[in-house]
Amino acid sequence: MYKVSKKISERRKELGISLDIVSHDTKLSKEYIMWVEEQNFSNFDKLSTALNTIKILGDYLGLNGSNLSKIVERDIKMSQLNNHKKIITKAKNLSKRSPKNFHKVYFKKLKTSLAVFIKILFSKFFISFLAVLGLSAFFVNLFINNTKPPVIFLYEPFETYLENSLSTSTTDTKRRFKGKLEGIGEIKINNKTIPQLPGGFFESEIFPLNQYENRFVFKTRNIFGLEKEIIFTIFRTDLYSLSENKNFVSIITNEFVRFLVVKVDNEIAY
Structure with missing residues (x-):
C-alpha cells in the first residue's frame, strides 16, 4: 500500500x-x-x-x-x-491461563516466594540480626529496671514499735522491725548494711526513739553503682495525743526514691 x-x-x-x-x-x-x-x-x-x-x-x-x-x-x-x-x-494465550492452569502458575510462584522467605529466615544475617535485637532488648530492659528508684516497704511491727516508743521513750529495750525492698540494691541504716532475704525481705533492730526528732538514713545502690538515699524524720508532737492522731510519722524523701509505710489498719502515715 x-x-x-x-x-x-x-x-x-x-x-x-x-x-x-x-x-x-x-x-x-x-x-x-x-x-x-x-x-x-x-x-x-x-x-x-x-x-x-x-x-x-x-x-x-x-x-x-x-x-x-x-x-x-x-x-x-x-x-x-x-x-x-x-x-x-x-x-x-488467554485460554492457557484458565483457572485450572492458573492455579499451577500461582502455586509455583507461591512456592518460590516461600523458599526465598525461608532462606532469608534462616540466613546468617537474619539470625545475627535477631540475636543483636534480643540482646539490645535485654540490656535496655535491665537498664530501665535498675535505674528506677527502689521502693522500701516498712511493715506493721515497725509502726507498732514507733507508737510504743513514743509513748514510752525512756525504755532502753531494743526492738526489731521488718520490711521489703523492691528493686536491686542494698539497704544501710546508720551505716549498717541490712541483710536481705529471698524476695527482698529484710529484718533489723531499731533503737528506742527520742521524744523529739529522730533521723534515719536508708541508702540503696543498684548494680550500676548508682547510690540513692532515703532520709526520713520521726518526731513526736504534743499538739495531739497518739490516740487522736496516728499520723505521727513524717517522711521526707528526695526525688529519686519512693518510700511507703504500711499500717495494719490501712492508714498510711505520710
Whole structure:
C-alpha cells in the first residue's frame, strides 16, 4: 500500500498537476485523492470506494490503475488476515491461563516466594540480626529496671514499735522491725548494711526513739553503682495525743526514691 500511494503521489508531482486539477479532471473528491496519497485507506467508508479511486487515479496519471488497485486490495486483505491471526493467538494465550492452569502458575510462584522467605529466615544475617535485637532488648530492659528508684516497704511491727516508743521513750529495750525492698540494691541504716532475704525481705533492730526528732538514713545502690538515699524524720508532737492522731510519722524523701509505710489498719502515715 505504501508503494502504491508513493507512486501515485510522485507521478502527480512529476507531471506538475495540482490536486485541484486532478479532482476537476477525474471528478474525484480532493479529499479522496489526499487519502490515497497519504495511505489513509481506513478513512474510506467502503473498500470498493478506495479501490475505485486508486484505479481512476492510476489510469489518469498514465499508470496501470487496475494493477495498482489489485495490489492495494491484496495488501489490505493480508493486513486483515494478520490482525485476525493476532486475535486468535491472543485468545489461545488467554485460554492457557484458565483457572485450572492458573492455579499451577500461582502455586509455583507461591512456592518460590516461600523458599526465598525461608532462606532469608534462616540466613546468617537474619539470625545475627535477631540475636543483636534480643540482646539490645535485654540490656535496655535491665537498664530501665535498675535505674528506677527502689521502693522500701516498712511493715506493721515497725509502726507498732514507733507508737510504743513514743509513748514510752525512756525504755532502753531494743526492738526489731521488718520490711521489703523492691528493686536491686542494698539497704544501710546508720551505716549498717541490712541483710536481705529471698524476695527482698529484710529484718533489723531499731533503737528506742527520742521524744523529739529522730533521723534515719536508708541508702540503696543498684548494680550500676548508682547510690540513692532515703532520709526520713520521726518526731513526736504534743499538739495531739497518739490516740487522736496516728499520723505521727513524717517522711521526707528526695526525688529519686519512693518510700511507703504500711499500717495494719490501712492508714498510711505520710
